[in-house]
Structures are given as structure tokens and as C-alpha cells.
Amino acid sequence: MQQYLIAIALIMSGGILALITRKNRSVSTIAGAGSAIFGSLIAIFPVIKVLFYGNSFAVFTLNMPLGEATIGLDVVSAFFAVPVLVLVPLAAIFSGAVSRHEKHSADGYWFFFNTLAAAMLLLLVAANAIIFLLAWEIMSVAAFFLITHRDEIATARSAGWKFFVASHIGTAALMILFALLGASSGSLEFAQFATAHLTEELSSIAFFLALFGFGVKVGLLPLHVWMPDSYTFADAPVSAVLSGAMSKMGFYGLLRILMLLPAPAASWGWVLVVGGLLTGIYAMIAALAQSDLKKVIAYSSMENAGIICMAIGCSVMAMCWKQPVIAGAAMVGALLHILNHAICKGLLFFGSGAVYWGTGTRKLEMMGGLARRMPFTAVCFALASAAIAGLPPFNGFISEFIIFVAGLQTATLKNPQALLLATIILGGLALIGGLAVATFARTFGLVFLGAPRHDKKREIYEVTPLVRVPFIILIVLMGLITVASPWLLKPLLAVAGALMTSQAGFSAADLQGNLLQQPVIMVVQLSLALLILVILGWQIRRRLFSRGDRSDRLTWDCGYAEPDARMQYTSSSFSQTIVDIFSVIVRPYRHGEKVSGLFPRHASYRSDAPDSLLRYLFLPLFGLIDRALLPLRALQHGRLHLYIGYVAITLLILLLWKVVVI
Amino acid sequence: MISPLSVAICLVMILLSPLLLGVINKTKAFFGGRQGPPLLQLYFDLGKLLGKTSVYSETTTVVTRIAPFAILFSTLAAALLVPVAFRNAGLSFAGDVILLAYLLGIGRFFMVLAALDTGSAFEGMGASREVLYSALAEPAFFCGLLVLINETSQIGLSSIYARLTTDFWWQNPATLLLLSTSWMIILLVENARIPIDDPNTHLELTMIHEVMILDYSGKDLALIEFAGAVKLAIFSSLLVGLIFGCQAQSLPLQLIIFAAGMLLVSIVIGIIESTIARLRLLHVPKFIVGSGALAIIALILKLAGN
Secondary structure, three states: OOHHHHHHHHHHHHHHHHHHHOHHHHHHHHHHHHHHHHHHHHHHHHHHHHHOOOOOOOEEEEEEOOOEEEEEEHHHHHHHHHHHHHHHHHHHHHHHHHOOOOOOOOOHHHHHHHHHHHHHHHHHEEEEEHHHHHHHHHHHHHHHHHOOOOOHHHHHHHHHHHHHHHHHHHHHHHHHHHHHHHHHHOOOHHHHHOOOOOOOHHHHHHHHHHHHHHHHHHHHHHHHOOHHHHHHHOOHHHHHHHHHHHHHHHHHHHHHHHOOOOOOOHHHHHHHHHHHHHHHHHHHHHHOOOOEEEHHHHHHHHHHHHHHHHHHHHHHHHHHHOOOHHHHHHHHHHHHHHHHHHHHHHHHHHHHHHHHHHOOEEEEEOOHHHHHHHHHHHHHHHHHHHHHOOOOHHHHHHHHHHHHHHHHHHHOOOOHHHHHHHHHHHHHHHHHHHHHHHHHHHHHHHHHHOOOOOOOOEEEEEEEEHHHHHHHHHHHHHHHHHHHHHHHHHHHHHHHHHHHHHOOOOOOOOOOHHHHHHHHHHHHHHHHHHHHHHHHHHHHHHHHHHOEEEEEEEOOOOOOOOHHHHHOOOOOHHHHHHHHHHHHOOOEEEOOOOOOOOOOOOOOOOOEOOOOHHHHHHHHHHHHHHHHHHHHHHHOOOHHHHHHHHHHHHHHHHHHHHOOOO | OEEEHHHHHHHHHHHHHHHHHHHHHHHHHHHOOOOOOOOOOOHHHHHHHHHOOOOEEEOOOOOHHHHHHHHHHHHHHHHHHHOOOOOOEEEEOOHHHHHHHHHHHHHHHHHHHHHHHHOOOOHHHHHHHHHHHHHHHHHHHHHHHHHHHHHHHHOOOHHHHHOOOOOHHHHHHHHHHHHHHHHHHHHHHHHHOOOOOOOOOOOHHHOOOOHHOOOOOOHHHHHHHHHHHHHHHHHHHHHHHHHHHOOOHHHHHHHHHHHHHHHHHHHHHHHHHHOOOOOOOHHHHHHHHHHHHHHHHHHHHHEEEE
């Protein structure tokens, strides 16, 4: 535990040092990145100890001015610390390595980066509502400054603003939630919350407040509007940390609150499952309509959040129906998916950073054929794409497989509701998975394959050796998780068990992890055998049976002898068939005049798909609120003495209230 | 669980799978009043292609070279997971059906990437259609599967099929009819047959599967064509196992009934291809979603029966 706190202090002090030395880029980078890497390495030890050896339940009590506050590292916190401790140092390496070629001033970059990292680590050990909210706010504010790092770009500012508003609306819900829990338990300690005997209505209200508050960070359907823009306009390593680690804090909060509330109600599970399903489908369709590489990846984060939500919902339902095996499998699947998503998303965002760095654009329509110029990035991106689309033999498939198995087991129950749940989970996951394959085949295919669409005069740069380090580490981790997944089930089951013992009364033994282990071993063996066979077959063919093959011919275009890169299928034409079917949801808009005559001189076509919920729900809604609150602007005039008057009047009213009412 | 005998039967099925296409073509020739190509035509084609060299487009990368192996081996691995001849599959475990679906997904992923790798507008078109139709077909397949899981309380494909008795189908003929129709449609979609796609046409604008492999030649094309035949065998054997819930205990009898079933499925595909025209592309998604709707009706019937 001390080690963990030392790591937080180290990261934070490195950030402050970087702020002081911000004028000197290399010193500030070494201070910021160095402390983030070193701090994470220190913190990983206590985390591994808790996760794999269990029971080292160290609790620290701080004596604060307004009462005691507890911090403690349990298995659940330790599990969620893993994505943070993996992505923060790797993002620091990536950022540090590219910063030498950076023209933009570093300013507070490292300060906010390290603050974000430290705040996430502090959040995870907070066992007190005040510390939790404090860490939550610091995390959000640091993230805001990182998103708006390139504040000379108007879109980056507006993206940051959206994040700021969304995240504070979410925090407001969390404040109400903790006030509610605090009022009914008489303390702000998490341990006391668990002993509060909430009525059924109150606990439902608490759950939905938590779902709303944490749902903003996770990116659940209507609350995701900040996500695509923020991930797009933040720097690539920051996007990786935001998507892989920070947004997972939302799941941490949700699960933590679930642990503290009494036994869950079936309605919670339904909301999670249906919400997750809609989130996943919406996100994938929106992703297919995007023409910006990072927006596609951002929407895929939302899709994975949907999958994880569905799995958690399935687990909650199974808890209600007293089905420990299903509850355990679904929860283990959700947890493993959180881990896998963090790793794949790290790779994808780093890859998008490398592509942006190499080509100077994020527009899919301007890319193509990059695999020849950037072979390393292409291989990394391909592996990450296959993994995040849930294809075997990669880690993403293992977690989806476990969630699917939970769904299949649900279908064996002779209960109409269970069959409905299984239909939603299996049908939904299959649809989302199919669309994910479409999205990532499109993204990888259009960026790295085919003929180059970009400006021929521009040099394309491959990443430097130092930048390759985080990619390689993430790929090794991907391989490790895949191969070791049968053994990872044990610690994951321990986490799932910790989440369930208090409300459902399931012990870790009830979850029967061994039922899961055997199929997972089979899946891993078969898919690894497949991988080896494919590589072997390809190499044998290449070395022994390739005599006479030639690769200097044009692509077959029905005999057309002068193919041009502009004749290729573009990203918007690739997804048009799918987007057209779901155009009610995505509502793309298209510009361009009709081509007429035999030899048209000029023709242009442009299509875009801004987030339809932002456009049709939130902008009108906030416009309405804006107009309603316009008269209040009179209060904001800039005269200091009147502001002091407001404070005095408020205090007077509060005093009167205290005397008269209470 | 690994069952050596089933692995052997599965290998035989894989080796004989090109015959299914021969049967389909013979049926179509019969309806067209022609003699038709010989039953073994695909073997001749494969032999000829294997002897030829390949020509690659200069735009292609290593993806095009790996893809045929990824497509073939993932399909072969999927075949190992399918119950054959009313016995357990070569490899069976809880949740194997998910792996089956995703192994076919790998093949599709590589096929699409290889199509995009050539930078051809035609192949991009085919790839775009393929990903859409398969994304719609997969949920429909799983909905049908749920009926069987709920009926048998098993989650492994082999154990589900082992419990599908003829008695059950006599009691629920409607469910059988709905499910087999739904899976028949999925078979047609996944194997790019009429009315979704036309394996014979060379009008690139209307094709899906054929257009994606337009740039493949020689040995690579042979591998892909063979994988296509195996995929057809996989879906046919799923359908045969569903319809003929066989109680026969002796191996020869099982094999005979299974072979007859496979033959029947091929003939039915041939009849469908001879009597129905290709759908307009706009109507294909409706057709696939229709198969999902049939499976959901079967689910509702199951619920009402519970």
C-alpha cells in the first residue's frame, strides 16, 4: 500500500517538476515521462500482489480536518489499476519519443498528463466519498486540459468544452448519489454505505444515479456525445489513456456502487443490457459513417463499452435469478474485455498517431497503400484491428467468447425472460461483432491497403525505433493474455467473486470457474494451431511453390489499362450500403451536384455524419436551456463589489435558514 | 473432447465437398435441359489451377498472399467443429458454436482485406456487400441456435445435435419448418448462392463473392475455391443434422443417411438456383433479415410451448 502511495506521489511530483521546467522541453519531458513510467513500475508490484496472491487487504486511514477518510486497495481496485498502469507508461514513452519532433509548445502537457495518471490511481484506492469525488474531479479537469492542449484549433476547444459540460453533468449526479448514500448511512465511508439498509426504491434511485454519472465517462448511448470529438482532437497517446484507462474508471465506479448497494433488481440488469445493446449498435453504425480515422476508433470505444455493459447486465440478471455460474462467466467476460479493450485501443490510437505523424492527415479518403511505406505500423494496426473485431486467435475473441458462453448458458434456463435475455445478448453481440468486422476491415483496408490516394509529393515517414517500443510491448501483452487466458481466469474469478459475495451471496467457488477453463483452453489451442498453420502454409508456398509467379501486373479492372488510385472504392462508398440501411439512426448529409452530360467539367461530392444525437437532441436541448437562462446574464456584470454583495446575501440567507428552519 | 473417428469422417467430408458443387451443377443442368459439367468438375478445376502459377497485381501486399491460407485453414478448422454423420464433431466443447462462427469470420475478414488490397473498385464493391450481408446473417443464425439450446439445455454443438430426436420434431413440426427454412437461407447467403449472389455470372457489378476473388489466380484461387466447397459442406451438414435427427446406432447406416442428406441439400440448392432469379441487391438485406424473423418466430413458439 505504501508503495502504491509513493508511486502516486512520485508521478505527481514529476508532473509538478515538468510544469516548473516547461520552458526547457527535454528536461520537462524527462521529468514528466520519466516519473510516469517509474511511478507505474513501482505501483505495479502491490497491484500484482493483491490480484494474484489476494488478501493483502491494506487499509490506510487518513486523519483529515473534516473527519477520517479511508483508502484501501482491494482486488477490484487492483484489477482496474492494471489498464492505467499499462497505458500510462506506454503513452508516456510514445509522447516523449515524438515530442522531439513536436513544434507545439509543451506548456502544461506533462503536468496534466501526470495529474490525470495520479488522479486515476488515487480514485481507485479511495474508500471514502469525498476522496473519490475529489479524485474524480481532478481526473476530469486534467483530461479537459489534455484534450484542449492544442487550443489554437477551434474544434479542439469545442471538443474539450463538450467533455467539460458532459463530465460535470455526470459528476452532479454522483454528488447526489453520494449525498443520498451518506444521508442514509450517516457516514461518507464506503464501508458504511454497505451497511446502510436502503429501501428498494432508494437503492434503485442510487443505481440509476450511478449509471447516469458513470455512464457519461463510459460513453453509454445518449451520454457519449463528448467522446468522438474528445478522442479525435486529443493527442494520440492521450486518446489512448482516455479511452483505455479513464473511461474504464466509469465501469470501476459503477461496479463499486453495485458492490455497496443491496441485492440488485432485475430492472437494473435490463437497463444495462438494452442500453449496452443500443450503445453498441449505434456506435458501430456511426463508426462506419465516419471519414476521420480517430473518430472511427473513438466510436469503437463506445461499442466496446456497450459490449461490457451488456455483459455486466447479464451478470446482474443472473444474480437476481440465483445463477452463480452464468453471473460469474458474464462478469469474468466483462472484466477480461475491459483489459483487452485497453490494450487494443492503446495500439489503435498509437497507430493512428503514427499514421497522422507519417502522413499529416486523419482523413480516410486521403490514405491508402500505407502498408508499403509504414510496414511496422501496418502490422501493429492489423493485429489490433483483428483483436478488437473479436476475431480468433486474439485476446479480444477470448473475452467475447466468454460473454457468448454466458449468453448460451442463459438460454438453457427454462424461463421466458432468460430466453429473451439470451436472444438479446447472442443476437446483439453477433450483430455488433459483424459490424465491428466491417468497420475494422474497412479502416485497415482503406488506410493501409490498395493504391495510395494521398499527395504523391509528400514523403511518408515510418515511426522511429523508440516509438516502436510501446507498440511492441502492447503486442507482447496481447499475445500473453491470449496464451495465458486459461490461467488469468482465476484472478478474474476472484475479482468477480468479490463483486458478488456481498449482494448475491455467491462465493468464488459457486462461480465454478473450471467450467469455463476447459473451453477456453480448447479455444486457445485451436486458434494458436490455426495461426501456426496459416503462417507455415504461407511460408511453404512462398519458398517452395512460387516459381513462375509474377507480381508486376495491373489490378484486373475489366480490361481497363490505366487504373488510377481515384477509381478505388473510397471509405464512404464502402460503408454506403450499410449506412443507407441505418440512415434513420446516422442521418448522414451529402453535398454535391448531380453530374450531367457526357464530359462534365467539374463534379464534387462530400458526405459527413456528425453525431445525430448531438445534432438532434443535445444541441436543441442546450439551446433551449441557454435561452431560458439568458435573463440571468444580468447578474454577471463584472463589478466586484456587487459580487461580494451576492456572497454576503447568500450567507445571510443561509444563516436565517439555519436559525428559522432547523 | 476429441473423437478420432469423427475427425476421420470429417476429413472424408472435406475431401468429398467439391462433389456437392458437382451435384448442384448437375441439377441445374437437368432443369436447363443440358448435359452439364461432369460431377467431378471442381476436382478437375482444382487440379488444373494447382498446376498453374499465380499473377498478382502490383498494388497488392503480403495480405493477398496470406489470405488464401487464412481462408482455407480457418474453414477447415471450422469443419472440425461440426457434428458429422450424426456423431459428435471431431472437436467438441461447451460454446464451440461461437468459435465455429468466428472461424468463418476470420476467413471473411481476410477475403475482404484481400479484396481491398487490390485497390480495384469492383472488389471493394464486393467486399462492402459481403460484410453487410454476413453481419445480418450471423444474428439470424444465433437466434435459430437459441431454440435448439433452450430445447436441449446444452451449449455444445455436438451435445445439442445428439439430443435432437425425431420425436421432438414430430411434436413441433412448425419449429422444424421455420428453423430449417431460416438456416437454408443463411446457407444460401454464406455460400453466395442464388438468390443472393450468382456463382456463374461474370457481370462484376452484380456479384459479391466472385468479384472479391477476381484478382486471384493459379494455386491461390484453387485454395479459395476449395475453401468455398468446404464451407458449403459445413452449412449443409448443420442443416442435415437439424432435419434428420437420426437415431441409427450403427455407423454404416449413419453414414448412408448423412450422405443421402447432403445429396438432398445439394439437390434442393440446385432446384432453388434453377427456379428462382437473383434478387435485386436492395432486396437482399430484407431477405436475410427475413431469415432472422423466421428464427424469432420459432423462438416465440418455443416460449409459448414452455
